[in-house]
Amino acid sequence: MLSLQHISKYYQVGGNKNFVINDISLDIDEGEFISIMGPSGSGKSTLLNIIGMLDEPTDGFHYFVDQPVHQLKEKQRAALYKQYIGFVFQAYHLIDELTVYENIETPLIYQDVKGSERKAMVADMLDRFQIVGKKDLFPAQLSGGQQQLVGIARALIAKPKLLLADEPTGNLNSKQGEEIMELFRKLNKEDGVTIIQVTHSEKNAEYGTRIINLLDGRVESSRKL
Amino acid sequence: MIKNYFKIGWRNMMKNKFFSFINIFGLSVGLACCMLIALYLNYETSFDSQHKNAPNVYQVITAFVQNGSKRMKMPNTPAPMAGALKQEYPEVVETARLLKLFIDDKTIIQYNPANGERKSLLEQNGFLADQSFFKIFTYNFTEGNVANALTNPRTIVVSKKLAEKLFGNQPALSKVIHVNSNTNGEQDYTITGVFDDGKVPSHISANFFLSVAGGSMEGFIKRQGNDYASNNMFYTYLLLKPGTSPATLQAKLPTFIDKYAGKDLKNMGFQKEQSLLALRDIHLSSEVESNVTAPASKTYLYVLFSIAAFTLIIACINFMNLSTARSSKRSSEVGVRKVLGAEKSTLIRQFLGESVLMTLIAFVFAIVITLILLPLFNQLADKNITLSADKDTVLFFEFLLMALITGVLAGSYPAFYLSSFNPVKVLKGKLTNSLAVVAVRKGLVVFQFIISVVLIVASVVIARQMNFMRTADLGFAKDQQIVLPLRTANAKAAYAAMKADLQQNSQVASIGASAYYPGVFNPSDNLLYREGQTTAEGRRTRLNYVDNNFLQTLDIKPVAGRLFSPAFGADTNVNIIINEKAAKEYGFGSAQNAINKKIQNNYQGNTTAYTIVGVVKDFHYEDLHLPVTPYGFLLNTGGYNYMVIHAKQGNMASMLKTIEASWKKYDPNDPFDYTFMDDDFQKNYQADTRLAGIVSYFTVVAILISCLGLFGLAAFSAEQRTKEIGVRKVLGASVKTIVSLLSVDFLKLIIASVIIASPIAWWLMNKWLQAFAYRKDIDWTIFAYTATIAIFIGLITIGSQALKAALANPVKSLRSE
Numbered sequence A: 001m002l003s004l005q006h007i008s009k010y011y012q013v014g015g016n017k018n019f020v021i022n023d024i025s026l027d028i029d030e031g032e033f034i035s036i037m038g039p040s041g042s043g044k045s046t047l048l049n050i051i052g053m054l055d056e057p058t059d060g061f062h063y064f065v066d067q068p069v070h071q072l073k074e075k076q077r078a079a080l081y082k083q084y085i086g087f088v089f090q091a092y093h094l095i096d097e098l099t100v101y102e103n104i105e106t107p108l109i110y111q112d113v114k115g116s117e118r119k120a121m122v123a124d125m126l127d128r129f130q131i132v133g134k135k136d137l138f139p140a141q142l143s144g145g146q147q148q149l150v151g152i153a154r155a156l157i158a159k160p161k162l163l164l165a166d167e168p169t170g171n172l173n174s175k176q177g178e179e180i181m182e183l184f185r186k187l188n189k190e191d192g193v194t195i196i197q198v199t200h201s202e203k204n205a206e207y208g209t210r211i212i213n214l215l216d217g218r219v220e221s222s223r224k225l
Numbered sequence B: 001m002i003k004n005y006f007k008i009g010w011r012n013m014m015k016n017k018f019f020s021f022i023n024i025f026g027l028s029v030g031l032a033c034c035m036l037i038a039l040y041l042n043y044e045t046s047f048d049s050q051h052k053n054a055p056n057v058y059q060v061i062t063a064f065v066q067n068g069s070k071r072m073k074m075p076n077t078p079a080p081m082a083g084a085l086k087q088e089y090p091e092v093v094e095t096a097r098l099l100k101l102f103i104d105d106k107t108i109i110q111y112n113p114a115n116g117e118r119k120s121l122l123e124q125n126g127f128l129a130d131q132s133f134f135k136i137f138t139y140n141f142t143e144g145n146v147a148n149a150l151t152n153p154r155t156i157v158v159s160k161k162l163a164e165k166l167f168g169n170q171p172a173l174s175k176v177i178h179v180n181s182n183t184n185g186e187q188d189y190t191i192t193g194v195f196d197d198g199k200v201p202s203h204i205s206a207n208f209f210l211s212v213a214g215g216s217m218e219g220f221i222k223r224q225g226n227d228y229a230s231n232n233m234f235y236t237y238l239l240l241k242p243g244t245s246p247a248t249l250q251a252k253l254p255t256f257i258d259k260y261a262g263k264d265l266k267n268m269g270f271q272k273e274q275s276l277l278a279l280r281d282i283h284l285s286s287e288v289e290s291n292v293t294a295p296a297s298k299t300y301l302y303v304l305f306s307i308a309a310f311t312l313i314i315a316c317i318n319f320m321n322l323s324t325a326r327s328s329k330r331s332s333e334v335g336v337r338k339v340l341g342a343e344k345s346t347l348i349r350q351f352l353g354e355s356v357l358m359t360l361i362a363f364v365f366a367i368v369i370t371l372i373l374l375p376l377f378n379q380l381a382d383k384n385i386t387l388s389a390d391k392d393t394v395l396f397f398e399f400l401l402m403a404l405i406t407g408v409l410a411g412s413y414p415a416f417y418l419s420s421f422n423p424v425k426v427l428k429g430k431l432t433n434s435l436a437v438v439a440v441r442k443g444l445v446v447f448q449f450i451i452s453v454v455l456i457v458a459s460v461v462i463a464r465q466m467n468f469m470r471t472a473d474l475g476f477a478k479d480q481q482i483v484l485p486l487r488t489a490n491a492k493a494a495y496a497a498m499k500a501d502l503q504q505n506s507q508v509a510s511i512g513a514s515a516y517y518p519g520v521f522n523p524s525d526n527l528l529y530r531e532g533q534t535t536a537e538g539r540r541t542r543l544n545y546v547d548n549n550f551l552q553t554l555d556i557k558p559v560a561g562r563l564f565s566p567a568f569g570a571d572t573n574v575n576i577i578i579n580e581k582a583a584k585e586y587g588f589g590s591a592q593n594a595i596n597k598k599i600q601n602n603y604q605g606n607t608t609a610y611t612i613v614g615v616v617k618d619f620h621y622e623d624l625h626l627p628v629t630p631y632g633f634l635l636n637t638g639g640y641n642y643m644v645i646h647a648k649q650g651n652m653a654s655m656l657k658t659i660e661a662s663w664k665k666y667d668p669n670d671p672f673d674y675t676f677m678d679d680d681f682q683k684n685y686q687a688d689t690r691l692a693g694i695v696s697y698f699t700v701v702a703i704l705i706s707c708l709g710l711f712g713l714a715a716f717s718a719e720q721r722t723k724e725i726g727v728r729k730v731l732g733a734s735v736k737t738i739v740s741l742l743s744v745d746f747l748k749l750i751i752a753s754v755i756i757a758s759p760i761a762w763w764l765m766n767k768w769l770q771a772f773a774y775r776k777d778i779d780w781t782i783f784a785y786t787a788t789i790a791i792f793i794g795l796i797t798i799g800s801q802a803l804k805a806a807l808a809n810p811v812k813s814l815r816s817e
């Protein structure tokens, strides 16, 4: 599905290069469920953002569905991103001014999906996540777990092949966290969505098919489950 | 998509009511200002558009040249010009002369029906016009026939308003009315037409037109004969063949003048340059002196337009500054949207959608404000501008377009700024404003306050100049002077008896009479020169014809020689009293030197000489825009246009009753009418008073909007620094130190504005003051006042927010973080 080869990212601090990602090479196949772990500041989010094309590496080669991302123009990259990738955040990042329904609908608007089609897709998603009754509420009226559910529903609405989640359970209690993980596993198994998540919880990491440990911007270890 | 943008825009607006209020209020007021001024400009540029021939109609302009120096341009020509131009040039299809009943401010019009009450009216804006006048100009006749309206002698065409005043809803056509003016004498006229002057204004704001034939002017024109040099008093209009270039015709006019007036002009010692002024340009040609009606000054229009545009810009700046200042609140939304697939252009459109939504709401309020303020604005500007949904649809769409453009302008900078956020950065945490955007914001605040400070200086300078003109010593006693116009032969004849009667009254200080008085148009003038000199050295001298008591009544002081007085029975109209300026200009060296010397004038080859018996102190016979020029008084034994009564301090109402009783006794047939000399003099400052009013209102509006923006920024800054303030308070900072901490940055901006604005304001207002020959110059105190006002207003605006923040409970604010 994607391949990173000798990817580096550094910030110029004074005269020194401060490496956040240091020469990482990584191949991820379709259908994998990867958990990235590592101490704070080890570059997990940065790596996820590079994979998700939100951030650009300073060096290296990045292939996504056989396309050389490092050579693509902004527009082409955006098109690729829109078609394949969904994002979930620790802080949910729902848009406060939009209702649950509208939050979930937003990616479809940006992909120019027609109104009637949008309606059907959002209804479907609400149904699947059992949040139909909450569709007209605003994020502030939901619990953390419910907000994250909406966040995931929003990430999935455009049927991405790759779901990127940066500490999706970080702000949730363990029961809510488990529910989310079950959901991820189901998505991965039944719908074949490739998932890459960042997590601090060993237990949640175990839901994955592979665990990658980062330290100081390098892959310290990688083990298949 | 648009619906979506508006929806989010609306929710954002409702969520931040305070900021939305500031923005919508500012934009509404700014847009309303622009709408009012647009209506005003629309009105001022619509003059004479109703005339079908307008593109081919021109007014003949005369510039008088003496000793190589050009005097102001005038729209006046001698009577025979019109006819000769038509004869000489085939491209001149038609010509018409127009003459204002210029000696009178009002004309007496009387209707004496066979059965019924006699009506006696005092009417303004009367004209004499050639019969060809209606061939050139389009007038909508509701009665009578345009084609032959003024063909017969003693015929009159009246406005619908005047017809209604005279006859109610009875037909006016063929009725005979009595018209009595100092300019054209006293005759009966038959009504041959009634016109409706409609909504479109004309530079000829006429109430009635008299035929040239049949009045005393007819004789005057005959006596003028073929003199193409003197008595430049007719407005001459040319209708040119379509396609004729006015420039080509104008180029031929020097030859024309040479041929017809060359010899006379040489005798009189001056030259004339003729030019053509297009009909549609007349109203906006303020460089032409004393046209039919006062022109609109283009400069004033530019000034008004700029002020209105600036108020709108100030409101736009509020929107920009508050949007970027609050950007941290929107940044995560931008980040999320980008993650969800939004492109920069989509986000720009979203933010523009929000600003456009805001201006559309403001637009609705602005229309309401405009409709409410229009009557007040009309009063202030002395106009009759209307706005109605059915007639001005195009204008409404133009206003809507203006609002949309405003929305895009105000929204573009925040839209580009907000949409450029990097999602990775903004999603990580709170975004701090970049230094560049903070600098831009400060720059914009300074810009707003520069505008406000310039406006404050302008208001103060204008107010001081107005006050100066109101209180300046004019060189004569302008207060307690009651002026009675003597409009008819009867009134003139009754003067002596009325004077004798009223002089008995102990409240009357003195009574005099004259042809003109200070503050009103003084049309009589002559080129006068010292004995031994020639016409070429002549000085244009205004002349007034007075009785023995006029100078004493006005308290005009002699500096040499004497005033006219009954004690000198030998005084006749060969004696003259001049002002100091005249003595100097004729070259007498001193006032004393001029006494008993002769000055003379040459008219059509005949020389008239006058002996100077007195020199008086210079006085302002014209308003303070104009410098005092040579002036002379001649003694007349009768035929005065005005009776002036100088009353002592006391009960003015009873004084006026006494005067009216005397008038009714000696001239029972003419309506009693009076004015006060100081009022008449002040009327010359109407345009300035209007400007002063408009500028001061706009200043208040601009300051209000600027301060609202500053208030918003201060509130936001205080909110942002809640935690810092809390910590400082816990550490023992006093309220005073916190208030000054929060205020000092903004105060610096205001002081910077004052420093930058002062030279700009000085330069602008100094330019404005140049239009006054007598002025109160700008000094440093104005800037001291302005700085104090600006800083005071700023302090109140910012200080209130700072104080609120400083007084907040620190424990509360720290806990909430």
Ligand SMILES: Nc1ncnc2c1ncn2[C@@H]1O[C@H](COP(=O)(O)OP(=O)(O)O)[C@@H](O)[C@H]1O
Binding pocket: A011, A020, A038, A039, A040, A041, A042, A043, A044, A045, A046, A047
């Ligand atoms: N703009 C930046 N300039 C300099 N250093 C940065 C910048 N952004 C992130 N970093 C550094 O990159 C490192 C990795 O960050 P991140 O990927 O968020 O780590 P993690 O998600 O593993 O906690 C951190 O040490 C952080 O300080």
Ligand SMILES: [Mg+2]
Binding pocket: A044, A045, A046
């Ligand atoms: Mg992280």
